[in-house]
Every structure is written in structure tokens, then in C-alpha cells.
Amino acid sequence: MNFLDYLxxxxxxxxxxxxxxxxxxxxxxxxxTVVGVALGMVTYNRPRSRQLAIxxxxxxxxxxSLALFGLFINVFGIGTTSVVVALVMxxxxxxxxxxxxxxxxxxxxxxESALGMGMSRGEVLLRIELPLAWPVILTGMRVSTLITLxxxxxxxxxxxxxLGNDIFAGxxxxxxxxxxxxxxxxxxxxxVLAVLFDLFYLLLNRLTTSRGIR
Numbered sequence: 001m002n003f004l005d006y007l008x009x010x011x012x013x014x015x016x017x018x019x020x021x022x023x024x025x026x027x028x029x030x031x032x033t034v035v036g037v038a039l040g041m042v043t044y045n046r047p048r049s050r051q052l053a054i055x056x057x058x059x060x061x062x063x064x065s066l067a068l069f070g071l072f073i074n075v076f077g078i079g080t081t082s083v084v085v086a087l088v089m090x091x092x093x094x095x096x097x098x099x100x101x102x103x104x105x106x107x108x109x110x111x112e113s114a115l116g117m118g119m120s121r122g123e124v125l126l127r128i129e130l131p132l133a134w135p136v137i138l139t140g141m142r143v144s145t146l147i148t149l150x151x152x153x154x155x156x157x158x159x160x161x162x163l164g165n166d167i168f169a170g171x172x173x174x175x176x177x178x179x180x181x182x183x184x185x186x187x188x189x190x191x192v193l194a195v196l197f198d199l200f201y202l203l204l205n206r207l208t209t210s211r212g213i214r
Contacts, residue, residue: 001177022193024162025148035092036092099133163185166186
């Protein structure tokens with residue numbers, strides 16, 4: 001069976017796996033965004049805490065995914081929970097780093113002007129600094145999403161959801177007629193999701209960022 005015939009015959013299954021893959025990625029990135037932005041807000045103007053936060057999240061990204069998934073099996077068991085927790089860890093660095101960079105790049109004169117108008121430090125952070133840092137933070141989320149899409153596929157090794165199931169199924173039976181099609185189909189699905197997410201972030205940036213700071 002050629003690849004196009006394979007896609008036509010397994011379209012429903014690929015769509016289902018693709019949706020699972022996207023949902024796991026979205027959940028992990030949303031959790032990482034809440035944690036990462038909060039961590040960046042707390043540490044961006046504290047040099048030692050900032051360095052510690054970035055160094056710690058950098059270490060997370062250096063841990064081999066199969067090793068981390070294997071460790072979490074003992075804690076969370078086989079399946080989606082272990083995959084999501086690992087993905088959150090892998091997603092943190094770009095979000096934390098970009099939150100810190102975005103907040104530190106806000107012009108101090110703007111902050112001083114807002115404080116001079118009677119705004120509290122918390123109000124300045126939430127109403128002035130965060131909106132100005134938003135495009136940079138969004139870029140961190142975009143990078144984290146693309147990283148997570150690839151690692152999610154490896155989560156199939158511990159029975160996680162998504163397109164990795166087809167990829168691992170094909171790898172495990174390379175001598176069978178459809179083995180290559182399984183791998184190519186799963187890989188193509190991940191690539192398509194990456195393109196769709198990238199377009200989504202471009203649109204989100206355009207819709208949520210004022211023209212003056214694009």
C-alpha cells in the first residue's frame with residue numbers, strides 16, 4: 001500500500017490521535033505558562049532568584065525524555081499523567097526566560113511615571129509591565145509548544161496519548177508492510193500540528209498585541 005492510500009484508509013485514526021496529541025500539548029503548555037509566568041514575575045527583579053529559576057528550568061530541559069518518563073512511572077504510573085508532568089517541566093524554560101526578559105525590557109521611565117501617578121507596584125506590574133512584555137512571553141509559549149509537540153510523541157513509550165503511538169508501532173515492526181507508513185503518518189501529523197500551532201500563535205499575537213509594541 002502506498003503512503004497516500006494509507007492516509008486515506010487511516011484518516012479517522014490519525015485525526016483522533018492528532019486531537020489527543022494537541023490536547024496533551026495544550027494542557028501542558030497552559031500549566032507551564034501559569035507556573036512560568038508567575039515564576040518570572042516573582043524573580044525578574046531579584047538577580048539571585050532569577051538566575052536560580054532559569055538554571056533550574058534549564059536543567060529540566062537537559063534530562064533525556066525517556067529517562068524522565070521512566071522516573072515518573074514510579075510516581076504517577078503509566079499513561080497521560082506522567083507525560084503531562086514531564087511536558088510541563090520541559091516547557092518551563094522558554095516561558096520563564098522570556099517572561100524575565102520581557103519584564104526587564106520595559107522602559108524604567110514608564111514604570112516610574114505609573115508609580116508617580118499613584119499606582120501601586122502590583123498595579124504597575126499587572127497593568128503596565130505585563131502587557132508590554134506580552135509579545136515576548138507569547139514567543140516563549142510558542143517555542144515551548146513546538147518543543148512539547150515533539151516530546152509528546154515520545155510519551156507513547158509509556159502509553160501516553162497521541163501520534164507517537166503510530167510512530168512507535170511502526171518502529172516496533174519494521175519488517176511489516178505498513179511499518180514505514182505508520183512512522184511517516186505519525187511524523188507528518190506532528191509536523192501538521194506544529195504548523196497549525198505556529199499559525200495560531202501568529203494570529204494570537206496580532207489579536208492581543210497593540211500595534212505600538214508589535
